[in-house]
Amino acid sequence: MKILIVDDFSTMRRIIKNLLRDLGFTNTQEADDGLTALPMLKSGDFDFLVTDWNMPGMTGIDLLKHVRADEKLSALPTLMVTAEAKRDQIVEAAQAGVNGYVVKPFTAAALKEKIEKIFERV
């Protein structure tokens, strides 16, 4: 299972990376915004994408839309982990085809639950 973690703050990437490792996912890579993430996804056979929303360059929601529009990536399971908490945003993410939405600050249990749920369905 190869996972890409996208967040502009290295601390948050590290927290997510640690939690994923605790869950048994050790093969992770990192990107600091959508613009760096997209080429990595296109060339890197990732199985799972964890992305923040608010980032410079390309935001997470735009990254998700690009992923869904890409023939090869369109089915990539994607989890949004973000501080963005407006109802409209959650609706937009759902419409764009997100597989899970976790608001920061989050607990290890919440992240675990969402990830497990996503892989139950896949």
Added chain:
Amino acid sequence: MTTETELPREDFIIGELRQCASLLLEKLQSDDYKEASKMIVDLNATRDKTIFQSVGELTRALHESIKNFNIPGDQQLLSNQSEGENNSELNDASNGLEYVLTLTKNAADKTMDMVEECAPISSELGQEASSLKQEWLRLRNREMTPDEFRALYTRLDIYFETLDVGTNKLNENMQNIILEQGFQDLTGQVLKKVINLVTEVEGNLVSLMRIAGQVEDVVGIDVDKYTNKDSDGETKGLDTKGEGPQYNAEKRTDIVNNQDDVDDLLSSLGF
């Protein structure tokens, strides 16, 4: 406060204008056109003088307000440009915020380093402890051969040593994690300074607005002509611009408060 200081001057001007007007009327009634037109010129001059005076005062006030922003003026900018820096308070504030960013990042990194260092130590100590507990139980139940006992004896020896070293490291790291929280104090001081500056700038902006309002009154600019256009522009579709963490969550209804709210909303959408 401001109206109190302005009233006497206005009274004075109005008094002067009234005096001119009644003199003008007098001259006109006595058919003295030469004197009358001189009066009209005087009337105009009085009005112009008040405008000039007001504009002068307002310009001075404006200058003071701008100075209070501590933004470098043209002179300062020019003289500092060669050194490639400016020392305004606003610039100082953004440097301060950069410092907060660095300090919080370093503290988070160091804390995580130390926890990552602790995790394998405590997990190894725990694993060995439960394995030894099983062996110890066998010894107490007299299920152990002399050879097995000798092996246990050596293992215990090693374990006490590892326990000693391990717990010392754990204690040391826990102490360091506590110390690392000192960033709260340092960043707090900087943030308070920035908050004060923002409040000050806001105060100065308010007085600028007031001065601008007085300028409009004096020169008779019609503000309504320039504002209130497109005031009720309709919002279209979803409002999904990124806002970052919600620190005013309790005052808003368009946001979710926790993960449960998110889950409820998503399930209402058929997730």
